[in-house]
Amino acid sequence: MPATLKSAADIAGMRIAGRLASEVLDYITPYVVPGVTTGELDRLCHEYMVNVQGTIPAPLNYAPHGYKPFPKSICTSVNHQVCHGIPGTRVLKSGDVVNLDITVIKDGWHGDTSRMFHVGESSIAARRLSEITYECMWLGILAIRPGGFLGDIGAAIQPHAERNGYSVVREFCGHGIGKRFHEDPQILHYGKAGTLERLVPGMIFTVEPMINAGRREIREMADGWTIVTKDHSLSAQWEHTVLVTPTGFEVLTVSAGSPPPPAFVTSPSVAADGVTPAAAGNAAPAAPPAGIVVA
């Protein structure tokens, strides 16, 4: 199925949902410290969403075909967990690295975003993986323009991961989003430029690469949700919800606490690890800061 196109009114709703999702991550940041449990992070986020924001946590009881209902309000994926980690009694310790993935519903619209958090003192290896994964997400976002192709996104992401010795998870991808959590189209984080569906203004979808420090193969845990790397190598993920505009893109999941985009986004003369976005398949003349429409 092709993507549903959002109207101006739909986009206004999605901007609000996107900002609120990002604000949950801002709120929870100071609590991600050694000694906290993933269940406590979930409880704090749930209370903030429901009682402060008046949003609905989309993961709670979410049950796509073939899955049992997700039992918590956020996803917490620690170390070699790739995605969909279920919050619980696990105590975070110094050196852990955790992805917190937040999806809120406001006035029927979904905002979906995730960030990596380093607990206490993190290893150089974990920091490098998180940083390269963040660059991968932004290289994918920079490839978005009307008239371009869905395949351009994965084509920008995959080489950056692989030239750093990492691998791209294939089984999970970005997705269209709107009134429903997961809509068409699928957004692959690997592949070939100039392939798949044409990008059209009004499309809204997520870019959320999962990058493994080791091999790309994954395994599902017995809880029916948590995905881990088969070789137990570290995995990282970042996620934004993005609108295709008439001139480029607009990142919807931004808030006061959003980490700044990499330097190659704001100053086009700066290369990402020796490779410019242009060389990675992106030809945008000047890349925009987050949340700003590309002129």
Ligand code: MF3
């Ligand atoms: N937020 C995840 C995504 O980015 C989906 C989580 S589904 C859940 O698509 F049920 F695990 F919450």
Ligand code: CO
């Ligand atoms: Co998503």
Ligand code: CO
């Ligand atoms: Co998500």
